[in-house]
Amino acid sequence: MEKLSNDLRHPSADWLIQHSSDYPVGPTALQVGGLTLLHDYSCRLDDQNGKNMLCQKMKLFRKAGAAVFSGEGGFPGSGGITLRQTIRYAANHARITSDWHWCRDGLIKDACELGSFFLPGNWHKVFLFPAPADLEQGKTPGWQELPKNGVLEFSPLPLLLVCVNDSGQQLEFGLGDDLWRSIHGLFPQARQVLRLINSRRGLLCQRCIAVAEAEQPLQPEVREYRFTSYLAWSAPALLRPAPDPHRYRPLSFTARGELERQELLSCGDCPSISLDFRTLPLPRQARRSGDGEFCWESKITQKYVRRIIRQLADYAQQGALLIRGGMNPGLCLDGVHCSRRGPTPHWDLLAILDVSTWMRQRLGEQWEIDILQPEPWHSLVSLSCLGASNGFRLPADQDGEEEEE
Numbered sequence: 534m535e536k537l538s539n540d541l542r543h544p545s546a547d548w549l550i551q552h553s554s555d556y557p558v559g560p561t562a563l564q565v566g567g568l569t570l571l572h573d574y575s576c577r578l579d580d581q582n583g584k585n586m587l588c589q590k591m592k593l594f595r596k597a598g599a600a601v602f603s604g605e606g607g608f609p610g611s612g613g614i615t616l617r618q619t620i621r622y623a624a625n626h627a628r629i630t631s632d633w634h635w636c637r638d639g640l641i642k643d644a645c646e647l648g649s650f651f652l653p654g655n656w657h658k659v660f661l662f663p664a665p666a667d668l669e670q671g672k673t674p675g676w677q678e679l680p681k682n683g684v685l686e687f688s689p690l691p692l693l694l695v696c697v698n699d700s701g702q703q704l705e706f707g708l709g710d711d712l713w714r715s716i717h718g719l720f721p722q723a724r725q726v727l728r729l730i731n732s733r734r735g736l737l738c739q740r741c742i743a744v745a746e747a748e749q750p751l752q753p754e755v756r757e758y759r760f761t762s763y764l765a766w767s768a769p770a771l772l773r774p775a776p777d778p779h780r781y782r783p784l785s786f787t788a789r790g791e792l793e794r795q796e797l798l799s800c801g802d803c804p805s806i807s808l809d810f811r812t813l814p815l816p817r818q819a820r821r822s823g824d825g826e827f828c829w830e831s832k833i834t835q836k837y838v839r840r841i842i843r844q845l846a847d848y849a850q851q852g853a854l855l856i857r858g859g860m861n862p863g864l865c866l867d868g869v870h871c872s873r874r875g876p877t878p879h880w881d882l883l884a885i886l887d888v889s890t891w892m893r894q895r896l897g898e899q900w901e902i903d904i905l906q907p908e909p910w911h912s913l914v915s916l917s918c919l920g921a922s923n924g925f926r927l928p929a930d931q932d933g934e935e936e937e938e
Contacts, residue, residue: 709761
């Protein structure tokens with residue numbers, strides 16, 4: 534584990550993340566191509582925001598090819614409410630885990646925000662992927678124009694949103710895998726809302742996870758609350774040209790879910806291989822309850838795929854890998870995938886990002902990796918750089934097996 538400075542710069546993607554030493558959440562800024570894309574990824578509890586928090590811990594370090602920020606702080610006058618945040622940076626995304634510690638007599642008199650931020654510049658449209666409840670009511674993903682000087686509100690919180698500015702840059706943010714936690718929230722009956730306020734200065738995104746009614750403060754139960762989320766952004770330097778399918782040799786899987794050894798041995802010292810994970814002989818328990826494809830939150834799915842990637846890494850130090858299908862996200866209710874009983878709403882985009890990060894770490898920088906996506910996932914910036922350089926690998930780094938937990 535190597536400590537890092539407060540400025541995290543990807544060596545080949547031309548982006549810079551900034552954290553402040555006395556700011557236990559963050560980041561305070563994201564720059565892409567030398568221009569600021571995002572300011573002050575923050576939180577708020579009534580009239581206290583992240584800048585008012587008392588910083589208790591803060592560190593940045595490398596782990597398993599990623600850069601990791603860890604911070605913790607308390608809100609003055611709240612009676613002991615604290616927030617701990619862990620952010621893992623790799624390629625063009627940030628995976629964010631937020632743990633609230635709610636104390637006795639802790640109240641929400643106005644609103645509690647988590648993951649709010651400001652985007653300077655001119656932003657003109659958004660791609661909305663509705664909340665699971667709205668999807669059940671027939672709403673579909675699609676583009677919407679932003680009012681030039683106005684407000685858009687979405688309630689409940691959408692699954693994800695992609696913002697686009699006049700330069701074509703994109704900033705995507707969304708809910709993590711634990712949808713059951715996001716749906717339940719800090720207080721079951723509290724309204725949740727995403728508010729977009731567009732002005733000449735830029736776009737303010739307010740993500741409220743609990744809104745109190747007038748003169749009716751909320752008092753969440755005394756316990757720990759965990760929410761996961763993510764950010765992703767345009768990284769043109771990491772994009773690869775569309776792969777030529779004729780360049781790759783398709784390989785099949787055995788009944789045990791491994792690569793055919795004789796097929797692999799015939800590929801040479803620098804193989805060009807294509808795989809279709811949809812054809813893996815996985816049991817029914819690994820499939821999503823919705824579309825029937827494999828759920829990447831399932832430990833079974835990850836076990837099989839990691840074994841295949843290890844086969845490739847042990848076979849050759851360099852090569853080209855094309856994943857033709859089976860690595861796209863979806864919604865699922867099977868609680869077994871999350872080690873929970875009964876129907877448990879979740880989705881697996883973060884698991885796909887994690888596996889992609891691990892895959893790059895395990896294969897090393899001498900492998901080319903391309904992962905194809907169907908619509909509507911093809912248009913998401915979070916999935917545009919799957920398999921790209923994580924950016925924070927050390928020469929002595931190994932598997933990073935802790936990613937499997």
